[in-house]
Amino acid sequence: MADAQKNSGRRPWRGAVPWIVAALVLATVGLPSVAALGAMPSAPLVGHARPLAAPVSVAVNLTDAPAFSPRFLSAPAGSNVSVLLANRGNFTHTFTLAATPGARLSPSLSPAGVFAFFRANGTLANVSVAPGGQAWANFTLNASVGLSSFEFASIVPYQFQAGMWGLLNVTSVGPGLVMSDNTTDQLQFVPNVLAASPAHYPIVIDVLVTNQGSFGHTFTLAPQSNVSLSPANFTQYFQQHAPLVSVTVPSGGGSTVWANFTLTGPGVYQYICEVPGHFANGMYGLLYAGVAVPTPPPPPSTALVESWVLVGSGILLGIGIGVAIVASYAGRFPRSPDSHHGPH
Ligand SMILES: [Cu+2]
Known part of the structure; x- marks a missing residue:
């Protein structure tokens, strides 16, 4: 009889269990995702740049022959190249790399002529290495350099003339x-x-622009960062500041064009379509180079979801507690033997 009393006193609680469990599930499952939603921006569709050419690292010995060993290096266009220079000799040598693709030193040049050549053609690298020492020559091969070669030499007088030169082939x-x-x-x-x-x-950044519709467009990029163009002023602006790139996106679905340009520094660069009326309709975009894309505030719908989850789990919890209170209150009273058949 005591066991039966205990059981009947505990059993009424069971009605509350599903409600409390539901409330907890909604709270634990719903709230974290809502919190994540709240923290997450309504992500704009962002096109991300990706590197194409992997960095290149090579080692070159500088000897007293005098020579570069190896004499011929290779790297793809658009890559960062790091050359580890090791001077294996007893004389100073330089690794002086011409910046002009295809420019070749004439074998008959005097030491002064070699200096003049590099002054005229510029250098991608000019590193002097002391006897027994090491140094890095780091430079970037422009992406749009094309298949070509860059000549390098030691500009220490008479070393080039004695054969200390080489080629970096793209x-x-x-x-x-x-x-x-x-x-x-x-x-x-x-x-x-x-x-x-x-x-x-x-x-160098190359943007492949694809026409998903049928109208022709342009991809025209402002040469200056943080310049905000408007449909009213862009024509005048581009007359005064030549676009970094302006290409025509041919009409017709699926047609493509490459917009290739070189950025000299970070910033936010605006690009627009110059076809009359298109920019006014909102046809522009922003290129964030080395600058974080701003995150917009969460959309209102997120707040709605959040409040509904809170209210919902609160209601379920309230029902559960209510059922538990009623059940425990009802459980204190002895029942008539036929009460489980329901009220008459
Ligand atoms: Cu357009």
């Missing part, structure tokens, strides 16, 4: 960073946010 053509964008007949760029995080400047 083995493949490729952009530094590539990304893609699309144009639509709704007169929009999709995405209208491009993000690039170049490891260095200048950086």
Whole structure:
């Protein structure tokens, strides 16, 4: 009889269990995801740049022959090249690399002529290495350099004349960073946010623009960062500041064009479509180079979801507690033997 009393006193609680469990489940499952939603921006569609050419690292010995060993180096266009220079001799040598592709030193040049050559053609690297020492020559091969070769030499007098020269051959053509964008007949760029995080400047960026609609467009990029163009002023602006790139996106679905340009520094660069009326319709985008894409505030719908989850779990918890109170209150009273058949 005591056991039966205990059981009947505990059993009424069971009615509350599903409600409390439901409330807990909603709270534990719903709230974290709502919290995540709240923290997460309504992510704009962002096109991200990706590197194409992997960094290249090579080692070159500088000897008293005098010579570079190896004499011929290779790297793809659009790559960062690091050359570890080790001077194995007893004389100072330099690794002086011409910046002009295809420019070749004439074997008959005097020491002064060698200096003049590098002054005229510029240098991608000019590193002097003491006897027994090591040094790095770091430089970037422009992505749009094309298949070519860059000559390097030691500019210590008479070392070039004695044979201390070599060639860096560009083995493949490729952009530094590539990304893609699309144009639509709704007169929009999709995405209208491009993000690039170049490891260095200048950086060549090649954007493949694909026409998803039938109208023709242009991809025209402002040469200055943080300039806010308007449909009223862009024509005058571009007359005074030549676009970094301006290409025509041919009409017809699926047609593509590459917009290739070189950025000299980080910033937010605006690009627009110059076809009359398109920019006014909102056909522009922003390229964030080395600058974080701003995160917009969470949309109102997130707040709605959040409040409903809170209210919902509160209601369920309230029902559960109510059922538990009623059940425990009812459980204190002895029942008539036929009470479980329901009220008459
Ligand atoms: Cu357009």
